[in-house]
Amino acid sequence: MLPYLSIQLRLQAAVRAILPEADVTAVLVRPCPDPKFGDYQSNALMAVAKARKMNPRQLATEVVAKLEVAEWCEPVEIAGAGFLNFRLKPTALDAALQSAARGEHLFFARTAQPRTIVVDFSSPNVAKPMHVGHIRSTGIGDALQRSLRLLGHHVITDNHIGDWGTAFGKLLLGWKQILDRPALARDAIAELERLYKIINTECDTNPARLEEAKQELVKLQAGDPENLAIWQEMTVLSQKQFDTIYSRLGVKFDHTLGESFYNPWLNDVVVDLLRRGIARESAGAVAVFSDGSLPPKEDPFLVNRDGEWIPDPALVRKSDGGFNYTTTDLATVDYRLKTWSPQEIIYVVDDRQGPHFKKLFLAFARWQPDAAKTVKLVHVGFGKIMGDDGKPFKTRSGDTVKLGDLLDEAEERSLKLVTEKNPDLSPERCREIARVVGLAAVKYADLLPNRQSDYVFSWDKMLAFTGNTAPYLLYAYSRIRSIFRKLEQPDFSIAHPEVIHLLAPEELVLAKHLLNFGLALEGVADEYRPNFLCNYLYELAGKFTSFYENCPVLKAEATATRDSRLALCHLTATVLKQGLAALGIETIEQM
């Protein structure tokens, strides 16, 4: 077990010994923000004391008297208002690394309570090109599902593609009347996009055209064979595009159950909602209204107009009989619960859909109160990608940036840099390095900022080899690998874990940081924030580089020092690789 977890358990036991009725789940041990205070700290006693109106330092003194941590720590220090500071004994640090070297752990613990978690992410639309916005849902969702799996959860990924809806009326009309077959063969998505744009423009100015499109949609929804066949073909063509992009990104889904999958249940959902009095008819449509159980300010089914709270319902059936996405989403929750019995469903979707998810989650809880208690529904929202001008990121001509083009450009730019820095490497080798670096740069730049804020897209920043970037991390990794190449043991493994014995300050700093890998992973899983792991890995790479500058490995004077440092390098490389993998980022041996 990792030292801080052992210390935490003992601390909780000590608190329980003093205050038997105390809830110790919040009594946590965390790394110190400043090494001068020690390696780990706990500030939980101040909160415990406060809740009981006790003197925090007095409580700390009593707890410390009962605290048995001498096998890992120097004597515990009580500081400030009631902080506990722990300093690891060198033997405990060595032991932790040795157990990792024996393969007993990689500085994280698999969860004691595995949950079944559905992760719903990416969700592109049929007949439309995947664009730069999809990188966010896809990248964040993939990083979350990878991290959750690594921690031992049972994860089910489901790509809820937009393969149904009003857009298909226009697409069908375009397909029947102005389809350019050769163009479709060349670039299906571009042709479908062209159809949609033309018909959409016509519909804006010509009500008759709009009516035609609506009729095509009605026919599709009624199961007209011709329209269904065309729709099917559009879906297949789109899926090819998705597959190409996902294959480049290294993203896989366990399921791809698009919106259309739920069609058979939509009518039943609405009927049931009506029967239970959760939805009612309004202006020809069917909608879920507020049940008044929440204060108006917190009630997503209410909106304030000129000082008055008026209904802002969620529509589940349009006045023309069509269904809305709330209906589909309700059917989807129902299906997922019945099929997989998850404890948690995570939706990685743009923050602007926040109000929709609030309504959805509340509506589901009213529809199926018992089922709702078994599952945690979470909207993991994220902000927009902006250009240098502070406006949403677009091409020079003002179009949305297509994801495929973005990845191409990342590889091209990265190839230029790689070739420049490595004139000796073969073109094939450079191309492979550039592929990994370019892709990593885009993914990492997207995962690094706090997901809720908008961020500014910058090629120069994400491809820079300095600063908190993917190239910097990959460079640190490749430098470690270079050591083992030089050693002529590219498949190096730690033969004798007991050689690990850390002395130099830079060794200690690096080793202690390795111990915190699990905290970073848990942060990602608990807060749905991959940027915690990004920052952890950046610090790890930085601490490794400091070590590397100051502590000779292959040229160490003593064999024992050399072997210990080789082991430290190997463990660092393993954590870097595993951590990047959890973010969906590949590593390379050389760059």
Place this chain on the structure above:
RNA sequence: GCGCGCGUAGCUCAACUGGAUAGAGCGUCGGUCUCCGAAGCCGAAGGUUGUGGGUUCAACUCCCGCCGCGCGCACCA
């Protein structure tokens, strides 16, 4: 108008249950390759965390007011 989110160094961003002297990178200035990869490393300068109050032993973090920006506000998703 109402609601939600945001506001941190010149710029781009961090800041882990409220916790100790708010941290990085870029840019600027300076140091560092007869030594395992200098795409690196070390150092300096740079802040009233939009603003005014409040709660607390302790506030970037929680509460209230104000200013500024973004987003959303039935029959698209």
